[in-house]
Amino acid sequence: MAKSSCLWILQGVCSTSGNIMRMYHTNFNMPVPLLFNGSGDCTSGFMAARYVDMCDTSHALAGTWYPGYEFALGDSMYLHDGPLNGLGCVYQLWKVDGSPINSFNFQLCIDQGADSWAMYESMVNTGIAGWEIDSNSTVTFQNQITSISGDDISIAAKTGTVILSNVPNTAQCSSTITGSIWVEGNELAYINSARFKHKILGYYQITPAGTPGSIWIDNTHYLNWIGADTNVYKAPWRICQFCSSFTNGAPDNPSPGAGYAGNIWVDNQFGCTHLSYIGCDGNKYLAGAGLYPYT
Amino acid sequence: MIPVKIIMPEEAKAKGLTSDKKMPIGDGIAGAMVVMKKNKEGPDELVEKYVMKTNKEMELKFMHKDRVKYLKRNKGNFEKYMNQFKTINGVDKDKFIKNNNLIVEDKDIK
Numbered sequence: 001m002a003k004s005s006c007l008w009i010l011q012g013v014c015s016t017s018g019n020i021m022r023m024y025h026t027n028f029n030m031p032v033p034l035l036f037n038g039s040g041d042c043t044s045g046f047m048a049a050r051y052v053d054m055c056d057t058s059h060a061l062a063g064t065w066y067p068g069y070e071f072a073l074g075d076s077m078y079l080h081d082g083p084l085n086g087l088g089c090v091y092q093l094w095k096v097d098g099s100p101i102n103s104f105n106f107q108l109c110i111d112q113g114a115d116s117w118a119m120y121e122s123m124v125n126t127g128i129a130g131w132e133i134d135s136n137s138t139v140t141f142q143n144q145i146t147s148i149s150g151d152d153i154s155i156a157a158k159t160g161t162v163i164l165s166n167v168p169n170t171a172q173c174s175s176t177i178t179g180s181i182w183v184e185g186n187e188l189a190y191i192n193s194a195r196f197k198h199k200i201l202g203y204y205q206i207t208p209a210g211t212p213g214s215i216w217i218d219n220t221h222y223l224n225w226i227g228a229d230t231n232v233y234k235a236p237w238r239i240c241q242f243c244s245s246f247t248n249g250a251p252d253n254p255s256p257g258a259g260y261a262g263n264i265w266v267d268n269q270f271g272c273t274h275l276s277y278i279g280c281d282g283n284k285y286l287a288g289a290g291l292y293p294y295t
Numbered sequence: 296m297i298p299v300k301i302i303m304p305e306e307a308k309a310k311g312l313t314s315d316k317k318m319p320i321g322d323g324i325a326g327a328m329v330v331m332k333k334n335k336e337g338p339d340e341l342v343e344k345y346v347m348k349t350n351k352e353m354e355l356k357f358m359h360k361d362r363v364k365y366l367k368r369n370k371g372n373f374e375k376y377m378n379q380f381k382t383i384n385g386v387d388k389d390k391f392i393k394n395n396n397l398i399v400e401d402k403d404i405k
Contacts, residue, residue, distance in 0.1 A: 036327035036346045073324070087375050092323070104323030106347070109376030115333050116342060122326025149375070179303050193304065217297045256312055262297040265304055267313040276313060280297055284312065 002081040003153065009141050009160045010073045012051035013123070022051065023073040023125050025065070026293040028194065028271025030286070031243050033294070036121075047121075050075065055160035061128070067170040068196040068273035069290050070127040072162065074141035077121040078155055082112030086150030091157075093142045094126040096133055102126045108145065110153045127271075129194070134170040138163050173197055179266045181275075183213045186227030188235065193272035198289035202233025217262060221279035223287055237292035241276075241284045254284040353380045 011024035019033030035047070054072055076092050087109050094102040104124040112118050126132050126139075133139060144157035172195035181190040187199040202225065210226040218224050223235040241254060256278060264277035274288040307313050327346045331339040344356035377383075383391040 032324055035324065107376055107379055108328075112330065116330055117333065117339075118328055118330045120326060120328040122347070123324040125324065179301070181299075181301055215299045217299060223299075254312060256310070260310065260312060262300050263302050263307070263310070263312060264299045265302045265307040265312070267304055267307055269313060276307070277299065278312065 002079070003084075003155050004079045005143060005145075005155045005158055006077040007055075007141065007143050007158045007160050008050055008075040009054045009162055010050050010052060010075050010123075011054065013047045013073065013075070014049040014051070016048045018048075020294055022291060022293050022295055023070040024052070025291045026070050027198075027273040027288040027290050028068050028070060028127055028129075029125075030270055030274065030288075030293040031239075031241065033242075035123075047075075054162050056162075058163040058165070060166045061164060061168065062166040064201075065128060065166070065168050066196060066198055066289065067128045067130070067134075067168060067172075068192060068194050068198060068271070070125055070271075071133060071139075071164075072141075073123050073125045074143070074160075075121070075123045076143035077119065078108070078143075078145060079117065079119050080110045080112060080153055081117040083114040084110045084112050084151045084153055086110055086153040087148040088145045088153040089148055090120075090122070091142070091144050091146065092122065092124045094124065094132070095140045095142065096135070096137045098138075098140075101132050107148065108153070110151075128168060128170060129196075130170040130172070133164065133167060136165050136167050170196075181215065181264065183215070183225050183227060186229055186231070186233055188215070188223065188225050188233070190266065190275060192274065192288075193266045193268045196273060198273065200235050200287070200289050202227075202235055205232040205234050208232050215264075217264075217277060217279055219280055221281065221283075221285050223264075223275070223277070235287050238285045238287040239294060240279075241286055255282050256284070258282040351379075351381045352385075353383050355384055 012022035013035060014020045015035045019035055021032055021035060074092055087107060090106055090108050092104045093100055108120060110118055139162045140159050142157050142159045145153060145155040147154040173191050175195060177191050178193060178195055187201055189197060189199045191197055212226050212228050212230055215225045222238055225233055227233050258280060260278040261280045267276050274286045277285055279285050325347045329344045330342045332342045333339055346354040348354055377388060380388050382388055
C-alpha cells in the first residue's frame with residue numbers, strides 16, 4: 001500500500017503523442033493539445049518530456065515580460081499501490097510569499113485491489129497578472145492529497161519554490177480602449193481582453209513603398225504591418241484555432257468562411273490575451289505577443 | 296494580401312466569429328489516471344485510463360471487464376467520485392453508468 005508523489009515546476013511539456021505545450025513567457029491559457037493522449041508508458045508518466053524543471057531557481061523577468069504572460073506550469077503526479085479503496089481531495093496550489101493565489105482542487109477515487117496500482121497526474125499553471133503574480137516574490141507550488149473517506153489515500157504536502165525579481169507592473173488599461181490595435185515604432189501593439197497592452201515584435205521582411213501603420217494578413221495567414229521605419233514586419237507566430245475549450249474538448253473550430261477574411265478582434269476565449277482574426281482560408285487564427293506556445 | 300478590418304469584440308460576437316467560451320477550469324489543465332495490473336512475469340498491464348478533461352467532463356479510455364465488476368461493490372466511493380462529472384466519454388453520466396451497469400446494491404465501503 002505504498003503512496004508517493006512527484007512535483008515539478010515546468011516551462012512546458014510534451015505528450016507521448018507528440019503534442020507540445022510551452023507555458024513559460026507565452027500568452028495566458030492558449031488552447032492546449034491532447035497532453036494526456038499518450039500511451040500507457042507509465043515509467044515516465046504521461047509526458048514524453050518535461051521541459052526545464054524550475055524548482056529552486058531564481059528568475060529575473062526583465063525586458064520582455066508583460067502582464068498576461070504565463071510563467072510556469074505546476075505538475076503533480078501521485079502513485080497509489082493497492083490494495084486501497086478510498087476517496088481523497090487533491091490540492092494543487094500556487095502561493096506568492098505564502099499567500100494562495102491560484103488553485104485546482106478535485107476529488108480522486110483510488111479503488112485498487114492488491115494486484116494493481118494507479119498513477120494520477122495533473123497540472124495547473126500561473127502567470128503575471130494582478131490576480132496571480134504581481135510583485136517580486138517567492139513563488140511556491142504545492143501539491144497534496146487529503147483523505148475524505150474509506151482507506152487513507154492522503155499524501156503529505158510537497159512544495160517547489162521559485163524566486164522572482166523584476167516582475168512587471170500589472171496595472172490594467174481602461175476598458176474603453178479594449179480592442180485597440182496600432183503600430184508603435186516597429187511593433188504591433190494592441191489592448192487585449194484582459195486589458196493589458198501587448199506588443200508583437202515582428203520579423204523584418206523587406207523595405208517596401210508603403211504607409212507606416214498599414215496592417216494586413218498574408219496568404220499564409222500571418223499578420224503583417226509596416227513599421228515607423230517603412231519596413232514590413234511579420235508576426236512571429238499564429239495558429240489556426242484547433243479547439244474551443246482549454247482542454248481540447250468537443251471540436252468547435254470556428255471557420256466562418258472566406259467572406260469574413262480580414263476581420264480582426266480581441267475576444268474572451270482562453271486567457272483573453274490573444275488577437276483573433278479570419279485568414280483568407282476562412283478559418284479563425286490566434287496570434288499574440290510572447291513566445292509561440294506550441295514549439 | 297488581405298487588409299484587416301478591426302472590429303470590436305461585440306461585433307465579433309454578433310457575427311458569430313467567437314463563442315466567447317472561456318477556459319472552463321480556471322488555470323488547471325485537467326489530468327489523467329492510469330490503472331496498471333501488476334504482472335510478475337513481465338511489464339504491468341494497462342487496465343484502464345481516465346482523462347479528466349474538465350471538472351465536468353471525464354473520458355474513460357479503457358475499461359477491463361473485470362474492472363466493471365470490481366467497481367460495482369464500491370458504490371459509496373464511486374458515486375461520490377462520479378458526482379463531479381456531467382458526462383463520461385461524451386455521454387450523459389447517468390446513462391453511461393446505467394449502460395455499464397455500474398450502480399448496484401447499496402453496500403458500505405469495505
